[in-house]
Amino acid sequence: MLPYKNLIIIDKKSNVAVYKQLAFQLISLIQEGKLLPGTELPSTRMLADDLQLHRKTIMAAYNTLVTEDWIDNLPRKGYTVSLRLPVVKPRSYNTNRLSSYKGSSSFRFDRMETLISLANPPVGARIVVNDGFPDVSLLPTEAILKEYRNVFDYTNLNRISTFGDADGSIELRRSLCSFLNQTRGLDIGIENLLVTRGAQMAIYIAASLIIRPGDKVIVSEPSYFIANAAFEKLGAQLIRVPIDDEGMCTETLEEILKHNDVKMMYVIPHHHQPTTVTMSVDRRNHLLQLITAYNIAVIEDDYDYDFQFQYDPYLPLASGDHGGNIIYIGSVTKVLGTPFRLGYIIATKEFLIAAAKLRTIIDLRGEVVIEHVVSGLIDNGELMRHIKKSNRIYAQRCDFLADLITSELGNIVNFTKPSGGMALWLKFKQEYPLSRVLSKANNMGLVLTGSVYSKGKDARLNACRFGFASLNEEEMKEAVSILRKSADSIGN
Amino acid sequence: MLPYKNLIIIDKKSNVAVYKQLAFQLISLIQEGKLLPGTELPSTRMLADDLQLHRKTIMAAYNTLVTEDWIDNLPRKGYTVSLRLPVVKPRSYNTNRLSSYKGSSSFRFDRMETLISLANPPVGARIVVNDGFPDVSLLPTEAILKEYRNVFDYTNLNRISTFGDADGSIELRRSLCSFLNQTRGLDIGIENLLVTRGAQMAIYIAASLIIRPGDKVIVSEPSYFIANAAFEKLGAQLIRVPIDDEGMCTETLEEILKHNDVKMMYVIPHHHQPTTVTMSVDRRNHLLQLITAYNIAVIEDDYDYDFQFQYDPYLPLASGDHGGNIIYIGSVTKVLGTPFRLGYIIATKEFLIAAAKLRTIIDLRGEVVIEHVVSGLIDNGELMRHIKKSNRIYAQRCDFLADLITSELGNIVNFTKPSGGMALWLKFKQEYPLSRVLSKANNMGLVLTGSVYSKGKDARLNACRFGFASLNEEEMKEAVSILRKSADSIGN
Secondary structure (H helix, E strand, O other), rough: OOHHHHHHOOOOOOOOHHHHHHHHHHHHHHOOOOOOOOOOOHHHHHHHHHHEEEOOHHHHHHHHHHHOOOOEEEEEEEEEEOOOOOOOOEEOOOOOOOOOOOOOOOOOOOOOOOOOOOOOOOOOOOOEEOOOOHHHHHOOHHHHHHHHHHHHHHHHHHHOOOOOOOOHHHHHHHHHHHOOOOOOOHOOOOOHHEEOOOOHHHHHHHHHHHOOOEEEEHHHHHHHHHHHHHHHHHOOEEEEEEEEEOEEEEEHHHHHHHHHOOOEEOOOOOOOOOOOOOHHHHHHHHOOOOOHHHEEEEEEOOOOOEEEEOOEEOOOHOOOOOOOOOOEEEEEEEOOOOOOOOOEOOOHHHHHHHHHHHHHHHHOOOOHHHHHHHHHHHHHHHHHOOOOOOOOOHHHHHHHHHHHHHHHHOOOOOOOOOOOOOOEEEEEEOOHHHHHHHHHHOOOOEEEEEOEEEOHHHHHOOOOEEEOOOOOOOOHHHHHHHHHHHHHHHHH | OOOOHOOOOOOOOOOOOOOHHHHHHHHHHHHHOOOOOOOOOOOOHHHHHOOOOOOOOOHHHHHHHOOOOOEEEEEEEEEEEEOOOOOOOEEEEOOOOOOOOOOOOOOOOOOOOOOOOOOOOOOOOOOOOOOOOOHHHHHOOHHHHHHHHHHHHHHHHOOOOOOOOOOOOHHHHHHHHHHHHHHHHOOOOHHHHHEEEOOOHHHHHHHHHOOOOOEEEEEEEEEOHHHHHHHHHOOOEEEEEEEEEEOOOHHHHHHHHHHHOOOEEEOOOOOOOOOOOOOHHHHHHHHHHHHHHHEEEEEOOOOOOOOOOOOOOEEEHHHOOOOOOOOEEEEHHHHHHHOOOEEEEOOOHHHHHHHHHHHHHHHHHHHHHHHHHHHHHHOOHHHHHHHHHHHHHHHHHHHHHHHHHHHHOOOOOOOOOOOOOEEEEEEEEOOOOHHHHHHHHOOEEEOOOOEEEHHHHHHHHEEEEOOOOOOOHHHHHHHHHHHHHHHHHHHH
C-alpha cells in the first residue's frame, strides 16, 4: 500500500473542504501514475485512521471520485482505481469529416490585391544575398542568453507579468532614451519614446495617426516600397521627389510645397533605402527650414544610423530644430539581426499618447521578455560593444565588396560607395537588364532577396541592393563571380 | 616594441589590397588599446622586414592612417600614434539646446480621443488581482531556457535569419497545426494558419480585412472592450446582442440578421470575456446554422480554450460546419503568461494570403526567436505538460475562490462558477456600487486591474472580473477580505 500519510497533506485551516482536498490529491496520484488503474484503495476506515480524519470525510472523497469515474466501487474488492480513466475528450457537434477551411468562405473581404507578398528565398539556393541585414554570427550570444536567464529568474518574471504598457516596458524606455541621447544628440525623456515590434510597426502607427484618405504624402523616388505600401493602404496620394547624390532634392520639394497642401513626408537621410545615399548638410538644413515653415509632419526613418563608417557621421534631423514635427523611427532589429524584432518611435508626448492608444487596439503591447533582454544589453554596454565591433567589420566588408565590384563588374555596374549601412546600390547598365541577369544568376545558385528595381517603370533604374554585412569574403567573391558570368552570358 | 609579426596577419590571396589590410589591423590595435596614444611605430623599413612586405606597402598604410588622423608623422620621432585620436563625434547642424520634443507639434493628427489608455497598477499596491492571467511561477523555465539556447546555437540562428515570413516561421506553423488539430478537433494545414504577435493583432488584422466604414458588426453585450474599440476604429457600427447563462442569445441574433445587412460577428464561446459564460450546445448549433445561412464572417475568439476544468469540454465552433466563415483566433500568451506574446489566426487559405499582406505593412513579420522557442515547447511535449499541470491547479484555485466568495461575500455578490478559464465574474448587488467598493479597496492596498463595469451605462452591470489563476490561497483570502471590508463600510 502507498504511504498515504506522507503523500496526502490536509490543511485543516484551508477554506477548501477537507474531502475536496483529499479527492484532488487522490486524482493527482492517479494522474501522476502513482496509483495505477486496477489498484485497490484502502478501506475508508483504514484511510481515516491513517490520515486522522473522520470516516465520513473519506467516504465523501471516494464518492466524488466514483461520480467522476476516477475510481470504481466493486463488489468484494472495494474502491479500485478505474480501468477506464476519464480522458479529456471534447464534445463534438454538427461536424463533418472535411475541414470547413479547405474551400472558400462566402463573406466579402479585402484581398489586398495591390500589395505584394514577400517570399523567402527558395530552399537550396547556394548563396543568398540579402537587402542589407546584420551578421548574426557576430552576436554576443552568451551575453544575450545571460539576459534571458535573468528574465526567467522567478522574481523578475513575476514582477514583469503585470498587465504591461502599450508603449513598452519602463526599463527598456529608460535604457533606450539614454542610448539614443548619447548616440544621436537627442535630448528626450521616456515620455518621448514608444517601443514597437519593429520599424515597420512604428511607420504604420505614426502614418495611421496622420494620414486621412486623399492626403498628399511626399516620398522620395525611389523609396522604401513597404513604407509606400502602408501609406497607400491608408489612402495617401503619393508625391514623389527625385533623389540624387546629395539625397532628396529639397529644391524640387520646396516647389511642391508651394503649390500643394502636403500632410506628411517620409525621409531616410542616412543610407537611404534603396539607394544608400546619405543626405548632405545643406539639404538637411534646407529640409529643416521647410518642415517648420510648412507645418509638415515628417517621418524620419533612421533604420541603420548605428552603422556609419566615417569619423564624422551626421546626426539625425530629429536632433535639429523642427518644432516637434519630426517623428523619428529607429530599429533594434538592424543592430541585433532579423531573428529579433524591436523598434521605436520618438515624438512629442501628445503624439505618443495617441500612438499608445492605437497600438493597444493593433497589438495590445510588446513582449516584455525581449524588451528586458535588450534593456539589459544596453545597460551593461554589450549593445554598444556589439555595434562598434560590427561597424568595424562591416566597413571592411564594404571596402572589400566595393573593390571587388570595381574590378569584376566595373564595365557593367555603376555604384557609389556608401558612408555606412549594410548594402551597395548597384546600377546595372541598360545593356544588362537586371531581370535577365538575375534569372541567369538564379540558375547558377545565387538568389538576391533584397530590393530589385527592374520591371515596369522601374526598368529605367535597372538597379538592386547587395547586402554585404552578413557575407564573408569568399561568399562575396562567389556572388560577384556569378553576377559576372550571368552578365557576360547576356553581353555575348 | 609590439610583436607585429604575430599580431598582424596579411592574406596575400585576399582581394583587399595589402596596404589596406595592414591599415585596418593597425587601427584595430589602436582601438583595442594595444597601441596607446604617443606610441612610436616602427620605421617603414623595420616593419617591412618584420612582416616581409615591400617598404612602399608600409608607407601606403602609414599614409592612410595619417590622413585619417590615427597617427602623426612627427619630425625626428617618425610615425606616432596620435594624441588626439579620431573620436566618432557626429556633426551637428542647426541645433538649439532645448529638445524640439518638449513642446507641441504643429501638424494635425488623430488624437484617438474615443479610446482609453490602459494603465499599469500603481507601484506599491499590496495585492493586485488581474483580469485572469496565467501564473508564471508554474512555467517550466529550464525547458524554456533550453529552447532559447537551442535558437542561439549558431547553425540555427544563421538558418532562421533569412528574411522571414509574414505568416510566421514554418516550424511554428507546423507545430501549432498539429497541436490545434489534436486539442480542438480541427483538420487544418499550415496554409490555414497565420502566426501573430498576440490575439489582439489577430483580431485587428482579421477585422481590417472585413470591416468597411459603416458596416454593421454584431458583438455581445457586454463584450471584450478592446475588440469593440478596434471594430469601432475601423468604422463599424456595433449591434449588441445580450448574453445570458447559455451565452449569446441566438434567437435575438436571428431577428437582427433578418432585418439588417450584417457584415461580421465577434463571439467568445468559451469563458466569455468578461462574463465567463460558456455557450450551450443548442446555441452553438443555432449559431452555426445562422452563420452559413446569412454568409456572415465570424471572428471566434477562443483565447483560453486550453483551460477547461470539466471532462467533456466543448470543441470550438471552428471545428463545426461553417463553410469557411469562421476566423478562429487563439493565444499562446494565455498559456505561457503575459511576458510572452504570441497568437494566431485560422482561416481559409485565400483569407490568410490577404492577412499576410496586411501584416507585412503593419508589422513586417514576427520574431522568429520566440516562434522557435514555442515550436520547440510544442514538439517536445512541454507545452502540453504545462497546460495539464496549470489546468489542475487553476481548477483547484477556482473552487477555492468560489467557496471563499460564497462564504465571505455571499450576501453582496452573485456569480456562477465558470467551467474553465482564469477568472470569476462578480456581480455586485446594486446597494454596493463597485466604483465606491473598489476605491475603498484601493485604500486598503487591493488593486483590480481587470475589467470593471461600474460607470455610465455599465453601472447597471456593477460587475468585475477577478482573476484567480495567478493567486495563491493566502492572496485570495486577503483580497476577498479587503473586498468584504470595503463593502461593509459602504453597507453600514
